[in-house]
Amino acid sequence: MLKIAKLTDYGTLVMTTLALEPAACLNAQELAARSHVAAPTVAKLLKLLVKGGLVVSTRGTHGGYRLARGAETITVADVVSALEGPIAITACAQHGGGCTIEGSCTSRSNWRLIDEAVRQALSAVTLAQMAAPRAQIQTARMHGKSVPLHVFAARE
């Protein structure tokens, strides 16, 4: 499985919907209609996304939501982090305590590397790319750092 929560999936959908209309200020109901996600769920998601700093909201009669920054600067990793907390494949990789093994666990540091790899994979894709009708991931570039594109080279 190793899957992200369904809510996160919906979250990216809402975000891409938002990315398609950067100028407008869309309310929750409108976003629900466009993204085909249940309205209460969308509302819940948007609250989290606002708290995560990815979306800004304006209240009042003609209020709504819009992206906090350009769609090219928001990555899938950002969305996942906002909705599920920091990305950490293993439990012990995150908070130091709790792991009963601790000392004898030689593989902990290796897990961290895998963690990092997954994080980079998610960071390599921006909202703008997700919003594109076809997968057009060729020039992934993030915050100035070059990113391993080879990851995406292989196709099934």
Next chain:
Amino acid sequence: MLKIAKLTDYGTLVMTTLALEPAACLNAQELAARSHVAAPTVAKLLKLLVKGGLVVSTRGTHGGYRLARGAETITVADVVSALEGPIAITACAQHGGGCTIEGSCTSRSNWRLIDEAVRQALSAVTLAQMAAPRAQIQTARMHGKSVPLHVFAARE
């Protein structure tokens, strides 16, 4: 969080324990003692790992378990797949049905790419590397295909 199940974490631990003694035939109790995981849990894990073809078992008085192949040819992705089923970040990426959106979901194909990236990240690390006391991932190479190592270049 995007985390693997705790059982999977334990599973890799048991596997690495097994990898440290490729010749021997260790029983469940012994493995539990060495890996510091509860015995019933180890037993459960081993059943799954056998079913997944990663471990072979011999029954009878001096029975036990050993790796089905060399530790260099078993990847973390293999272990995860055996314990949690096929790796698929998103629900809809897996089985075609169930997704109510389907047609309007432009990002589905993009998710598949991310899926592939994560899968490759997990495939790039072998049991032998996990068993090594220090993270020594430099020459990841898998089934002859070259693998994006750059993923592991960045350190925190």
Next chain:
DNA sequence: CGATACGGGACCGAACTGGTGCGGATTATA
């Protein structure tokens, strides 16, 4: 002042997860 829309909770049912236990099958050894 009233209508619209966001904000922050509480809440609930369903599903999954981790963990335990038991009877049966298989093999080595005495």
Next chain:
DNA sequence: TATAATCCGCACCAGTTCGGTCCCGTATCG
């Protein structure tokens, strides 16, 4: 052949998490 050790396949249970809904307070515009 009998016995003990060991794996095998289930069924079972408590706890937690997840998806989803609802309600009431607050801010803004007309």
